[in-house]
Amino acid sequence: MRKYRYFGALLDTQEKWLNKMASNGYKFIRVEKLLYEFEKCQPNSYVYKIDFVASKSKSKSEDYKSFLEGLGYKVFYKNINLNYSVGKIRVRPWAEKGGRVATNMGGTFNKELLIVEKKADGKPFELHTDLEDKISYAKTIRNSWLTLFALCIFIFALQFIDKPEISLGIIVALIIAILLLFPISLYQRQVIKYTNEKRTNE
Template sequence: MTKVVLRYFFDFMEGQEKWLNRMAHKGYRLKRCGRMVYLFESCQPNEYEYAVEFVADKSYSKSKDYRQFLEDMGFRTFTKNINLNFSLGKVRWRPYARGMGQIATSPGGFNRELLILEKKRDGKPFQLHTDLDDLISSYRAFRNSYFWAVICLLGLFAATFVPGIFAYSSALWRYVAKILVGVLAASFIISTIKYSMIIGGLKKESRTNE
């Protein structure tokens, strides 16, 4: 039996990871995923488990190599987006990435910012990063993506107060736009703080282990 679920996550990593594991707990295995669509097939409850990895800070070639490395280790992988752009031929600048990872194109790394990993539940922790410095680096890259989103949204929010920019829009539309942008910015600020606290805790643990 298959099950189709339409869903989008603002908490791209932890929220999505917990939800996928809840679905696996109920006996649903991920078969395919799109921008907002998840297709599941029936399996034994708790037969599989999932982890979500952020790869948007890598260049497209490096993320492909990393995905192949994970598949060679026995993981089943799916690429996943963190935005809802449906256009082709897009180019996006990622200020939080490193080197060529700052440029994302479609086709390419655009709409492939995440990797969903699946393995059979074997009682062992699903840990991709056993080194604390590596884990901190991974969280920092993800935190920075939220930080830059906050900067952009705050700039857009400020622009709604500039006379003349939305001169051809109704007062109601401008009011709704301010609310939507403000809510999005607030949610991303919360996520930025959340992952900053996680990074701080990991740094403290790293210093303790030295």
């Protein structure tokens, strides 16, 4: 069975959808930019997690994927972007060294996510269990959204300075910036939560 979906950076939504499909008896077997392919299986046989790896360099991303596969998980790369052109370069100032420039010519462009599959065995399935790791992971995703927010504010400022009156460009940039505050606040709350837990445990 084939399904066509685009979740972008809505990691939790994508993860919940995959797990709902699994609970209804559909095992995930293949992915492309918009395509998710499934085969029939026993309901609730598999569990899925989405992991954000856009901040990693190509070698670290591949090492991490191999590490997860070594634990017995099945792992697929998945894109956040919708990009069908060749030779694109994306700058990620929030990423770790080695992952700040991504290309689709043997790089990490359009491989921003990992879909991780585990056979359901009743045991908890977490990819980030250490509090320090959870804090770092939440900060990385928060910072990616913050970068987009800063870009929108920059565009808003340029538009307003160039033409100090309300225009369509200013309205669009402002609306996008406001919408970006939601994921920023979501991951900031996670940072605060895990930081407080860490302090409590110290």
